[in-house]
Amino acid sequence: MRTNEDSVTDLNPQAKQMADESMVRNLRAQAEAIWPQEVPLLRRYALPDEPRILDAGCGTGEAASRLAELFPRASVLGVDIIDSHLDFARTRHAHLAPRLAFEHQSIYELKAADRSFDLTVCRHVIHSIPYPDRVIAELMRVTRRGGFLHIIAEDYGMLHFQRGAPDPGDFWHEAPAAFGAATGTDLFIGRNILGILAALGLEEITLDYIIVDTIRVPRPTFASILEAWRDGYAEAVGELTPITRESTVAYFDQMIANIRDPRGYAVWMVPVVGARVPAS
Numbered sequence: 700m701r702t703n704e705d706s707v708t709d710l711n712p713q714a715k716q717m718a719d720e721s722m723v724r725n726l727r728a729q730a731e732a733i734w735p736q737e738v739p740l741l742r743r744y745a746l747p748d749e750p751r752i753l754d755a756g757c758g759t760g761e762a763a764s765r766l767a768e769l770f771p772r773a774s775v776l777g778v779d780i781i782d783s784h785l786d787f788a789r790t791r792h793a794h795l796a797p798r799l800a801f802e803h804q805s806i807y808e809l810k811a812a813d814r815s816f817d818l819t820v821c822r823h824v825i826h827s828i829p830y831p832d833r834v835i836a837e838l839m840r841v842t843r844r845g846g847f848l849h850i851i852a853e854d855y856g857m858l859h860f861q862r863g864a865p866d867p868g869d870f871w872h873e874a875p876a877a878f879g880a881a882t883g884t885d886l887f888i889g890r891n892i893l894g895i896l897a898a899l900g901l902e903e904i905t906l907d908y909i910i911v912d913t914i915r916v917p918r919p920t921f922a923s924i925l926e927a928w929r930d931g932y933a934e935a936v937g938e939l940t941p942i943t944r945e946s947t948v949a950y951f952d953q954m955i956a957n958i959r960d961p962r963g964y965a966v967w968m969v970p971v972v973g974a975r976v977p978a979s
């Protein structure tokens with residue numbers, strides 16, 4: 700088992716899971732589930748006519764491409780460190796080039812000059828990496844004064860399923876805390892992000908919830924997210940936490956059945972924070 704001391708030196712402790720084919724499916728399903736509720740939050744930012752947008756940790760470009768479509772005069776740069784995702788994104792969204800571009804860059808050390816972007820987006824990333832405050836400071840550096848940060852800060856204490864056997868509540872109580880401790884990451888960062896942003900001096904901080912549940916999101920889409928998590932993470936959960944791989948699969952199968960049951964109800968509350976870089 701990896702120790703916490705070993706793993707905090709690793710700036711991408713979920714590298715294997717992030718590069719897995721299950722993550723490609725997961726990002727597609729998450730975007731389908733989340734984007735419709737995210738659009739009004741993005742439209743609130745007062746952006747110039749031709750905004751420069753950065754998507755930090757863009758994965759397969761699900762959001763970067765949607766941002767380019769939502770803001771038709773924008774230039775959008777997506778950066779990531781997984782080349783297979785970047786290749787996928789370039790091919791899949793080629794029709795939006797050159798207004799939409801993808802580059803290999805680490806979000807700990809971006810190549811952009813200070814104040815390059817009007818809007819900097821970072822979705823589904825900061826819960827999975829150590830030192831998220833360093834990354835947010837770097838995002839702030841490349842955002843212009845008066846520009847905006849838009850961050851999806853996942854929190855694995857905000858998933859709720861109907862009780863069952865095995866009980867998903869037991870899994871979510873135990874697994875994320877142990878996984879986070881083993882990888883030097885904060886899987887509950889959704890509730891800690893406001894403090895991080897305030898400490899960095901960001902202004903006009905907002906927090907909204909996107910509700911991924913069996914009413915607002917088609918059951919097959921919601922179930923696809925859980926299936927992809929099961930397929931991508933069961934092995935690592937078995938290695939890094941007291942819950943075995945087999946138990947992890949059983950917990951996820953229970954959650955998937957709950958979502959797929961036409962009378963079942965389940966909800967994932969997804970925190971979305973917005974903030975403004977101080978004007979001076």
Ligand SMILES: C[S@@+](CC[C@H](N)C(=O)[O-])C[C@H]1O[C@@H](n2cnc3c(N)ncnc32)[C@H](O)[C@@H]1O
Pocket residue numbers: 710711717726730755756757758759760761762778779780781784804805806807821822823824828
């Ligand atoms: C769960 S995915 C989210 C992808 C995308 N933001 C979306 O919403 O679809 C997290 C992404 O963060 C990327 N990532 C992790 N550490 C990174 C780093 N240091 N620099 C750039 N990207 C990073 C991973 O490679 C992965 O593609």
